[in-house]
Amino acid sequence: MASKRQLAYYLQRIGWLIVGQSGAFTEEMLPVIRSNECALVFVRLPELDTSIPEPFLDALRQHPAVVVTSPYPHHLFSHLNLHPLDFLTEPYSFERFTRCMERYFSRHD
Numbered sequence: 158m159a160s161k162r163q164l165a166y167y168l169q170r171i172g173w174l175i176v177g178q179s180g181a182f183t184e185e186m187l188p189v190i191r192s193n194e195c196a197l198v199f200v201r202l203p204e205l206d207t208s209i210p211e212p213f214l215d216a217l218r219q220h221p222a223v224v225v226t227s228p229y230p231h232h233l234f235s236h237l238n239l240h241p242l243d244f245l246t247e248p249y250s251f252e253r254f255t256r257c258m259e260r261y262f263s264r265h266d
Contacts, residue, residue: 196222196265198220202234205233218238222261225243227247228246
């Protein structure tokens with residue numbers, strides 16, 4: 158199991174998308190998701206009726222490493238047809254986040 162220090166090191170090493178969040182999709186964000194600049198994308202879905210513009214949904218569906226977080230369970234978002242690397246139901250523990258990052262590194266490191 159990874160330590161907090163190891164995770165911090167690797168999270169600093171990978172590309173982070175911090176340009177926006179659900180409900181705040183910007184024109185600058187879409188090309189970043191579509192490019193190789195962003196190795197890992199976190200998407201927070203705060204509500205069941207969260208609206209994601211179709212171009213962003215398409216980009217997220219094609220991105221190899223999307224992690225979705227939400228206070229609601231994964232199956233309630235099946236209508237979005239997202240197949241994320243992982244889905245973290247909030248609140249999630251550090252151990253659960255660690256497993257998510259280990260899954261990412263096992264596939265992309």
